[in-house]
Amino acid sequence: MILQGVSVCPGCTLSRSYLLAEPPAFDLAKKADEPVADALRRIDEAFASIAAELTASKEEYAAAGACEQADLMDVQMAMLEDSFFRDQITAAAEAGLAPSAAVLSSGKEQEDMLLALNDDYMSARAEDIHDLSLRIACQIEGLARPDLSGLTEDCVVIAKQLLPSTLMSAKVEHIKGLVIGNGTKTSHVSILASGLQIPTVVGCGNVSMVKEGETVYLDGEKGTLCCAMSAEELAACEKELNAFRKQRETLLTYGTRSFESRDGVKSGLYMNITDPCELLRPADCTNDGVGLFRSEFLFLDRKTLPSEEEQYEAYAQAAKALGGRPLTIRTIDIGGDKNAPALALPQEENPFMGYRAVRICMDRSDLILTQLRAILRAAVHGDIRVMFPMIATVSELDVMLDYLKLAASQLTKENISHRADIKVGIMVEIPSAVIMLDQLLARIDFVSIGSNDLVQYTFAADRLNEKVSYLNKFMHPAVLRLIHQTVSVTREHGKECSLCGEMAGDRVGLAALAILGLRKFSMSSSKLLRAKRLMSMLDLGALRSLQEPLLHARDAEEAVALLKQSLPGEYFGA
Amino acid sequence: MVEITTMVQNKTGLHARPAAQLVALAKTFQSKVTVLADGRSCDAKSIFSVLHACIKQGTEVVVRAEGADEQNAAESIVKYIEALEE
Structure with missing residues (x-):
């Protein structure tokens, strides 16, 4: 039997299942029926x-x-x-x-x-x-409780729901795969699992048909779980697993190679991280640091706001783990599909269009000042950069820059050790920021394109709404033109430009971005190795002639077809 | 009764491990041990009592011991608080 869910972290694993108990419901007013x-x-x-x-x-x-x-x-x-x-x-x-x-x-x-x-x-x-x-x-x-701290052998954990704290207390080295019945791709636990590089599938509904201890096969890339397998099915899964391992072996040979195209054009390769503990595990391959640290992980799943001290510890820990490589911290991006209980934000009709990220910080100086102070203090431990999300106007950026100055002057006055001269950047994810980029760039050191949001704001289509998913296409020339404009204008101004959305880790997206001139890519750490292999197959000098046709394609399908005709066949098998 | 005044110097104050160890230490004495801070008092032999007092860095505290080994108890606990580092 095959359960279909949503892929969170790729990787294949064949192992025994471990069914996580559900938290029992207790009646706190239950009367005793004994002396x-x-x-x-x-x-x-x-x-x-x-x-x-x-x-x-x-x-x-x-x-x-x-x-x-x-x-x-x-x-x-x-x-x-x-x-x-x-x-x-x-x-x-x-x-x-x-x-x-x-x-x-x-x-x-x-x-x-x-x-x-x-x-x-x-x-x-x-x-x-x-x-x-x-x-x-x-x-x-005499009831079981959800607990993973006592795992003694390798297994695929099957859970209806899973709290981040339960996963954090687990013996993670024994968890070879994770299946969460009710999870979503963006829930904290999914992001955590992805950072820990545990092959993970979520949202596959009814997991109660999986039996404790039976052999299951998890394909994290396809988002499938095979259980109650016949001998033939098991044999087929073993074959798939072998193919996966072979491919993985090939990929591992790219571990220490530099991130460069076949014709020797070098690019920067960065990680997107959510939790500093992701940096404790050695990465699959050499890379240039962290291009996106989603700081909001510190704010989710909790009833109180994290203090300056707690944030400082988290940022300093990450900076130290990187040993001098850059750590780009995105200030809190709460709102949209991410809510922080401590902020008690009201439900909105259109959360993605609403009160979100810097828009909240405009009113909540306490929130952003605490965070900026923690960032500036942690910056003495490494190359920390700060990045403001959801910037739509120059005035918003100016307010944030004023906060940054204020945070630095407060720390100076209080005689607290910090660094004020850190690099500052913004996320480019709203079309208005692309249009006004020249003025924005005059004030900052770098930009990072957030392709997921840029796509949804370009087409005015909620990326979580299935009914308009046909508009969720980063390969559409409308998006490609915005990206091309961002890359070119940033270069003219002598500033840095990277991209940290899903597109950077995507096979087709990576090629398109390289052709459009992007030279800095940031993606989840599970995608780094494949990106190195893919880049090594591209002859960017020859592919340059494809730039104009891509920008003038009729639609996403035509743009993808253009790439497929021009790229080597093995590029799509890697 | 013995009372000694000291200052909590460590960054995180009397939370988690510092509190748990304080309680373990206090329990080794026969005397009743009370910590007074900001007008609140707490029983040094109960972790909940210590946590509820929410004693932070920079707080002046009075350690009070009453019983057979009061001198030793008060001195040991003050020494423990002063040696806290985290």
Whole structure:
């Protein structure tokens, strides 16, 4: 049987399935159906076994040198042994609550009190007590809970839903593939999985037909999962897997080669990242740094805003991991399809056309100033650049540049170490920015084209609306002309131009961009190797004659056909 | 009763690991140990009590110990707070 979903991260894997438990639903007001003494005894037993588990995990983490996780176990242990917490639970049980309800309601009270402090460190502790009381309640009721920290062998994780925190606490080296029934391509956990380069498929609906421990085949590129396989199907999957491995081997030979065309034209190759932890894994291949760091990951899936300190830590960590290579931080791009609960933004009729990114920062100086201060402080640790998204007008850019100056002067006044002379750029993703580019460029050092949004704003077509997906085409000459104009005008002004949308990692898109003169490409790290191989097949000198025909094609289909006629056949098999 | 005044110097204050270790240390003494900060007081033997006090960098705190080993308790805890680095 084949389940079809949406591809998030490519890669093929044949492995046993691991079904992630769903978080059980508890009734916090459930009454006990047993004598108080029995209830208290069951609570005692659950506490004792969780204490043993925490001690064991702590030793395991400490032995593996994972100090942060070991410390976390200490904190949870201190909470488990806390006499106030325990007295509260006992009182609740004596008042007639069922054991699990007594634990969960007491935990919830502590959680709420910590959240009410409105402090980032303390809200993280609120998560700790939430996790811990859920764990105790599951132990009492004999229920499984979603947990990946105990994986001991390689598997494909199958989940209806998955929280980023569950994935973060997992033994990631054992996760060979990930299937999420309800996920979307842009959810935080998808972006995280992609950064960790775990082959991942989301949105394939009914995953409950997959059996625990059965052999499954995941094709991250096609977005498919094969389960309940017959012997023939299994043989076919093994054949596919071998072909995939062979292709991967070929690609790996490009690891340390430079990113250049067949006729020796060199380009810059950069990564798009979402979480600094993506940089902890060695990249597939050499590259020039980070062309897009989506800083909004710090703001999603949480109830409070990240502090300057927390942001500083994240940016500094990424800058240090890059060892001097550039780190281009895009300031928060919240709104559109990304919401931050802490900002409590109202629902909008047309979120992509609405209150989003710098448009929010225009009103929320606290938000952007905190972020810019963190960026300038982290800049002492590496080559950090700042990039403003969704710039539509020169005035918006001027406001952002004023904030940047203000952040620097505040830090100088407060005598806090920072760097004020960092490179500044904007995302070019709204056609008005292309039209006014000369004036924008006079104020900045670089631009980066956001092709996904540029396409949707060029055609006035929501890129998430299936009904207008026929307009979602980056190969349309209307888009190609805007890109060509951006590349040429930036070059005339002696400034840098890159592109960080999906188009850069796409086979056809990459060729078109190189022909239009783009020399800096930024894409998700899973696409880097293939991009090197593809570029090495292009003879850019000869292909130059294709530029005019591409710009004057009738539509996207004609532009793609032009490329297909002119590029070597093996380019489309690589 | 022994009271010693000190200052929380480490960047993140008494959260997470510093708090958990403070509690573990306080529990090694018989004395009742209280930390007073900004007009609030907390029981140094309860992590929730310490966390709720939300004691940050630059806060002046009074460590108060009452019991058989009060001198030793107050001194050890002040020494621990002053040695915090993270």
